[in-house]
Structures are given as C-alpha cells and as structure tokens.
Amino acid sequence: MLKIVEIENLTVQYPDVKALDDVSFEVNQGDFLGIIGPNGAGKSTLFDSMLGLNTKYKGTIKFFGEDIRKSKNYLKEIGYVPQKPIFEKNFPVTVTDVVRMGLRNESDENKIDKILQQLWIHELRDRRIGDLSGGQQQRVFIAKALISNPKILILDEPVTGIDQQSIDLFFSILRELNSKQKITIIWSSHDLDAVNKLANHVACLNRTLFFHGESEKFFSNDELVKQYSEASMQEHMHHH
Numbered sequence: 001m002l003k004i005v006e007i008e009n010l011t012v013q014y015p016d017v018k019a020l021d022d023v024s025f026e027v028n029q030g031d032f033l034g035i036i037g038p039n040g041a042g043k044s045t046l047f048d049s050m051l052g053l054n055t056k057y058k059g060t061i062k063f064f065g066e067d068i069r070k071s072k073n074y075l076k077e078i079g080y081v082p083q084k085p086i087f088e089k090n091f092p093v094t095v096t097d098v099v100r101m102g103l104r105n106e107s108d109e110n111k112i113d114k115i116l117q118q119l120w121i122h123e124l125r126d127r128r129i130g131d132l133s134g135g136q137q138q139r140v141f142i143a144k145a146l147i148s149n150p151k152i153l154i155l156d157e158p159v160t161g162i163d164q165q166s167i168d169l170f171f172s173i174l175r176e177l178n179s180k181q182k183i184t185i186i187w188s189s190h191d192l193d194a195v196n197k198l199a200n201h202v203a204c205l206n207r208t209l210f211f212h213g214e215s216e217k218f219f220s221n222d223e224l225v226k227q228y229s230e231a232s233m234q235e236h237m238h239h240h
C-alpha cells in the first residue's frame with residue numbers, strides 16, 4: 001500500500017491554545033478519510049499545516065514519502081476545497097472563470113468543459129458565481145480543485161448550509177472520484193452519518209487524535225460513536 005501522507009507527532013501551539021497535540025496518522029493511496037471533530041478541534045490547523053500555510057509546527061509531515069519542509073512539489077498533486085467562500089452577489093466572475101483559475105497550464109482550456117459536465121455545472125458555465133446556490137458554488141470549487149488532475153482531494157467542511165439535493169449529488173460525486181478515478185480523499189466533517197456512508201477510514205480529532213482506523217471499527221464501537229455524536233451535537237447547538 002502506497003503511503004500518500006504520513007503525519008508524525010504533529011503539534012501546533014498558538015499563543016493561547018495548543019491546537020494540535022502529538023497527532024500521528026497515515027493516509028494510503030485510495031483511502032477516503034473522514035476527519036471528525038467539533039469546532040475548534042484543530043481541523044483547519046491540520047489542513048493549513050499539510051498545505052504549507054502554517055509552518056510553525058513541531059513534528060513531521062510527509063507527502064509521497066518526502067518531508068514537506070524540503071520540497072513543495074507535492075502541492076501540485078493536491079486539490080483543496082476550503083470552507084465555503086462567501087461571494088458578493090455582483091462579484092464579476094463566471095463559473096468558467098473560477099474553474100479556469102485552477103488550471104496550471106493555459107493550453108488545458110479544453111479540459112474545462114469536461115469537468116463542468118462531470119460536476120453537473122455545465123449549464124451554469126456563464127453565470128456569475130455570486131448568483132449560485134451554496135451547493136452549486138461548492139461544485140464549482142470542486143471543479144476548480146480537480147481541473148489539474150490532483151491525486152489527492154482535501155475538503156474542509158464543505159456541506160454546511162447546503163440543501164439536501166446538492167448534498168446527495170456532492171456525495172455521489174465524491175464516491176465516484178474515489179472509487180472510479182482512485183483519488184485519495186481527505187474530508188473534514190461534523191456529520192457522523194455522512195462519514196459513515198462515504199469514508200472507509202475515520203480520524204477523530206479534538207486537539208489529540210482519539211481514534212484513527214477503518215470506519216467499521218469506529219462505527220461498531222458504540223461508546224466512541226456516542227461520545228462523538230454528543231460532542232458534535234453540542235457544537236451544533238452552540239452554532240445555531
């Protein structure tokens with residue numbers, strides 16, 4: 001099994017809080033990893049560190065066996081979808097414009113049509129991004145992340161505030177990317193049911209890593225599931 005990501009003893013100390021404390025785990029090629037954790041658990045800090053946006057960490061992060069402090073080459077293999085960006089209604093970029101931003105090579109312009117079709121946004125291609133629903137915007141950002149053929153897709157909490165129909169479509173797209181195109185997916189989520197449906201590996205994060213392993217092992221452990229449902233429920237109530 002090819003190791004795509006190796007995180008060893010990752011610790012991130014902010015002035016007031018230790019966001020990550022001695023976190024270690026691995027992601028193999030083809031894994032679909034769901035990272036579960038309440039707000040403030042350190043998910044964004046973990047992603048920022050993996051993407052080279054936060055360099056003030058202790059420990060080691062390797063992609064494809066290579067320390068990310070030594071080379072940034074790995075970044076071209078990653079498609080990243082951040083938490084939903086907010087657009088001004090009149091921000092003058094179209095769906096096609098946004099997806100094009102993900103291209104590394106202008107000569108690949110012909111790939112745009114194909115990816116728009118794959119993500120069910122082809123008919124929206126000339127619409128302004130700010131006019132779209134949350135679910136449609138989300139698919140545009142996934143298209144942008146995928147257009148340069150990454151081996152890994154990293155998604156940060158993307159289903160918040162999105163209608164059920166779009167969520168179902170989003171899930172089926174992710175499943176297909178993972179099973180047919182063999183893209184390794186790392187996805188942070190509050191939603192245990194969704195992780196249960198989609199992911200084959202689970203990591204439970206709350207500053208430290210409480211669990212990491214196969215989904216079946218997590219979801220067959222009632223105690224662990226209960227603990228985590230309660231934690232995310234509290235967060236949910238806290239949020240609304």
Ligand SMILES: Nc1ncnc2c1ncn2[C@@H]1O[C@H](COP(=O)(O)OP(=O)(O)OP(=O)(O)O)[C@@H](O)[C@H]1O
Pocket residue numbers: 014015016017018019037038039040041042043044045046
């Ligand atoms: N740049 C920063 N400087 C100082 N503290 C930070 C910084 N970023 C995050 N924190 C703190 O670190 C902790 C972890 O935050 P982080 O955003 O990584 O968690 P999260 O799991 O992504 O949360 P959420 O689900 O709300 O996005 C929180 O207590 C947060 O306040």
